[in-house]
Amino acid sequence: MAKLEYGPILCTQGQHKGRIGYFDDEDIDCDLCEEKCCLAACTKEIECEECPDYQEDRNCREFAVVYWGDALMCSEYSMVPMGYCTNTIPMQTLVRRIEALQGDIARAGSHKRKENLLLELEYAQKLFYEKHIESVFANQKGKRLFLSHSSKDKDFANCLYADLVEQGHTPWLDERDIKAGASIPAEIQKGLAAADYVLVLLSPHSVDSQWVRAEWETLFWDEMNTRKIKVIPLLIEDCEIPPFLKVKKYIDFREDYAQAFSQLLKDIA
Numbered sequence: 001m002a003k004l005e006y007g008p009i010l011c012t013q014g015q016h017k018g019r020i021g022y023f024d025d026e027d028i029d030c031d032l033c034e035e036k037c038c039l040a041a042c043t044k045e046i047e048c049e050e051c052p053d054y055q056e057d058r059n060c061r062e063f064a065v066v067y068w069g070d071a072l073m074c075s076e077y078s079m080v081p082m083g084y085c086t087n088t089i090p091m092q093t094l095v096r097r098i099e100a101l102q103g104d105i106a107r108a109g110s111h112k113r114k115e116n117l118l119l120e121l122e123y124a125q126k127l128f129y130e131k132h133i134e135s136v137f138a139n140q141k142g143k144r145l146f147l148s149h150s151s152k153d154k155d156f157a158n159c160l161y162a163d164l165v166e167q168g169h170t171p172w173l174d175e176r177d178i179k180a181g182a183s184i185p186a187e188i189q190k191g192l193a194a195a196d197y198v199l200v201l202l203s204p205h206s207v208d209s210q211w212v213r214a215e216w217e218t219l220f221w222d223e224m225n226t227r228k229i230k231v232i233p234l235l236i237e238d239c240e241i242p243p244f245l246k247v248k249k250y251i252d253f254r255e256d257y258a259q260a261f262s263q264l265l266k267d268i269a
Helices: 091-107 111-137 151-166 184-194 210-226 257-268
Strands: 007-011 020-028 062-067 078-081 144-148 170-172 197-202 231-235
Touching: 007 062, 020 078, 020 111, 091 111, 091 151, 091 257, 111 151, 144 151, 144 184, 144 210, 151 170, 151 197, 197 210, 231 257
Parallel strands: 144 170, 144 197, 197 231
Antiparallel strands: 007 020, 020 062, 062 078
């Protein structure tokens, strides 16, 4: 397991699953720990190392001290098992958490709860904008990835773009890579020709789009001739998968974005 770094975290398990917070410190908590040792019942006012009952081999469970918002703004924190936290926070996860927080705030029954939710919302929005800005100015050197999508799936495409940039890859997205005044068909062909992979975002909008079909069909036949994987379908919504792509295994982004994104990274490595 990768070492948890101080800073933004996503809670992946337990009562705080799905929450976005700030990992500020690590500590032990005898009230939450399942280990039964002298430390839990200690009443001595001496350092552990000076105590004759001190157990060198005790297995104290480490907890992350997490503030659900900017640490400088929050007055309360939670003790979360270290294994329940990750520094990897996909953009799509941020978007869904922001939407959930907005709904929770509207339904909050007390001013205190609303205040706590607002702190987390402000922090999640800050992380979202920071990631978005970083994706614009990052200098990527990884795989060149053409994002083939319908304009109606632009929000998902932008989130995926930012996550790929964060992992060091070089995605191609029309609204970011086609300059004003440039020929759209010519720039798309250049992007396709340079791509290591074409990621086809499958949704009801994209399967009905002639533009999307034109982007991947030629590459599909090239792939058949060279026997080198070039087109990777990403299922982002329930839809009728085009006949050509039915023979290919898709990566399912409909439920667990983080798991699907992890699979995508493995497949293009």
